[in-house]
Amino acid sequence: DIQMTQSPSSLSASVGDRITITCRASQSMSGYLNWYQQKPGKAPRLLIYSASSLQSGVPSRFSGSGSGTDFTLTISSLQPEDFATYFCQQSYSTPRTFGGGTKVEIK
Amino acid sequence: EVQLVQSGAEVKKPGESLKISCKGSGYIFNSYWIGWVRQMPGKGLEWMGIIYPGDSDTTYSPSFQGQVTISADKSISTAYLQWSSLKASDTAMYYCARQDWNALAAFDIWGQGTMVTVSS
Numbered sequence: 001d002i003q004m005t006q007s008p009s010s011l012s013a014s015v016g017d018r019i020t021i022t023c024r025a026s027q028s029m030s031g032y033l034n035w036y037q038q039k040p041g042k043a044p045r046l047l048i049y050s051a052s053s054l055q056s057g058v059p060s061r062f063s064g065s066g067s068g069t070d071f072t073l074t075i076s077s078l079q080p081e082d083f084a085t086y087f088c089q090q091s092y093s094t095p096r097t098f099g100g101g102t103k104v105e106i107k
Numbered sequence: 108e109v110q111l112v113q114s115g116a117e118v119k120k121p122g123e124s125l126k127i128s129c130k131g132s133g134y135i136f137n138s139y140w141i142g143w144v145r146q147m148p149g150k151g152l153e154w155m156g157i158i159y160p161g162d163s164d165t166t167y168s169p170s171f172q173g174q175v176t177i178s179a180d181k182s183i184s185t186a187y188l189q190w191s192s193l194k195a196s197d198t199a200m201y202y203c204a205r206q207d208w209n210a211l212a213a214f215d216i217w218g219q220g221t222m223v224t225v226s227s
Contacts, residue, residue: 091212
């Protein structure tokens with residue numbers, strides 16, 4: 001199985017801040033990396049697929065980059081509605097494992 | 108509107124059986140894989156397995172193989188997740204999600220989740 005390691009596990013930030021979340025895979029997987037946002041009591045929502053492609057309807061302040069084993073999710077200017085937990089997921093092979101999550105909290 | 112609608116919350120006793128459902132609408136159900144994801148209370152997401160409703164081809168995570176059964180009835184656009192003998196450790200929220208190969212197999216549509224509580 002491909003292991004996905006996210007960092008940090010949590011972070012505190014202010015509205016307007018730029019934040020970056022990192023996801024590292026235990027083996028190379030080209031660009032088969034996805035990012036999801038989950039708010040309390042809600043289902044996850046796809047933000048980014050194929051490492052850097054923005055899902056329809058997702059604001060442009062979200063962006064993704066990386067290839068091989070190292071990937072990042074960046075929010076350019078944090079908005080109040082962005083405080084949530086973010087998960088990466090590899091879709092290169094089954095089982096399509098998730099990272100442990102990064103909780104973004106208000107400073 | 109493309110959506111997945113899951114069955115309601117369940118409260119069961121250890122040893123009981125259970126089958127929860129996920130009904131797709133607004134798209135060709137048979138043409139997309141459906142996956143199941145577990146989220147234990149306060150924890151992260153765990154990929155359990157996927158099924159292709161067109162031919163019921165199924166792949167399980169080794170962590171869940173033998174513990175659950177994933178099935179589908181394409182005639183009613185519904186996927187299922189079932190247990191033959193529940194344990195307290197099965198208490199969790201379970202999500203179904205559509206896998207889209209146009210998005211390199213990302214889960215682009217999610218159900219609202221089914222909370223399963225197993226307690227004596």
